[in-house]
Structure formats: C-alpha cells, structure tokens
Amino acid sequence: xxxxxxCRLLREGFILLELVVAAALVxxxxxxxxxxxxxxxxxxxxxASRADLQQNARIxxxxxxxxxxxxxxxxxxxxxxxxYTCYSSGKIRTIKKKQNEVVILTGSAENKIAYxxxxxxxxxxxxxxxxxxxAVRAADSDNTVLIRSAVRVKNE
Numbered sequence: 243x244x245x246x247x248x249c250r251l252l253r254e255g256f257i258l259l260e261l262v263v264a265a266a267l268v269x270x271x272x273x274x275x276x277x278x279x280x281x282x283x284x285x286x287x288x289x290a291s292r293a294d295l296q297q298n299a300r301i302x303x304x305x306x307x308x309x310x311x312x313x314x315x316x317x318x319x320x321x322x323x324x325x326y327t328c329y330s331s332g333k334i335r336t337i338k339k340k341q342n343e344v345v346i347l348t349g350s351a352e353n354k355i356a357y358x359x360x361x362x363x364x365x366x367x368x369x370x371x372x373x374x375x376x377a378v379r380a381a382d383s384d385n386t387v388l389i390r391s392a393v394r395v396k397n398e
Contacts, residue, residue: 292385299380302344302356303389310374310393322362
C-alpha cells in the first residue's frame with residue numbers, strides 16, 4: 243500500500259473537533275429558529291385574543307344601536323340598564339350587563355349578546371332624552387377595548 247492510498251483513507255472521515263463544532267452551529271441555528279417560532283406564536287395568540295375582544299364589543303355596540311334607534315318609551319333604569327318598548331313586536335325589553343355579559347331580557351327570556359364585557363353604561367345626553375349615549379368596555383387579562391357611541395332615538 244502506498245502513501246497516497248493510506249493518506250486518502252485517513253482523510254475520508256471527520257475528526258471529533260469538526261463534529262462538535264458542526265453540532266454546536268446546528269444547535270445555535272435551531273435555538274434561534276425556535277425562539278422566532280415561539281415569539282410568532284405568542285404574537286398570533288395575542289392578536290387573536292384582541293380581535294375577539296374587539297368583535298364582542300362591536301357586537302354589543304351594534305346590537306344596542308340597532309335596538310335603541312327605533313325604541314319607544316325609553317327608561318334608564320340604572321347606569322348599566324335600559325328598558326324600552328320594541329318597535330317591531332311591541333314588547334318591553336331590557337338591555338343590561340349581567341356578570342361579564344351583555345344580555346337582553348324580553349319578559350322572562352334572557353338572551354346573551356356578548357361576553358367578556360367589563361363595563362356597560364348608558365346616559366341621556368339631551369334634555370328630551372332623544373339621544374342615548376353608551377359605552378361598552380371589553381377586557382381580558384391582557385387587552386381592553388372601549389367603544390363609546392350615541393344613538394338618536396327616532397320614535398321619541
């Protein structure tokens with residue numbers, strides 16, 4: 243066996259130091275990729291939670307606006323409760339906050355409108371009572387969404 247073939251046999255494999263350096267580099271790349279992945283997942287879940295809160299607050303605000311616009315015989319029962327006569331059915335309805343939900347009461351029936359609602363408040367912003375202002379605040383452990391609006395009642 244000549245030196246050329248023997249030298250070639252010795253150079254075909256990797257030495258231990260090369261393997262350790264390669265493993266360390268692969269480990270660093272994988273750790274940085276994992277960090278970016280975890281950061282992206284947390285951002286995704288935070289934005290999904292915020293979107294859910296915004297949607298709940300918007301649903302409550304749109305529902306209240308639609309109901310009060312054509313309501314009759316409005317009565318502010320409390321800061322977080324309003325009663326009125328429904329234009330289409332003639333039934334007395336009440337919108338209020340119950341625990342962390344906005345509910346509508348029609349007789350003894352109770353329907354949930356939105357959840358994660360921390361605050362619901364009504365006020366009359368005109369002397370005639372034809373403009374009702376309201377605020378809906380939805381919140382969870384990380385986010386808070388506040389919607390303020392006013393409705394000009396058309397049947398008053």
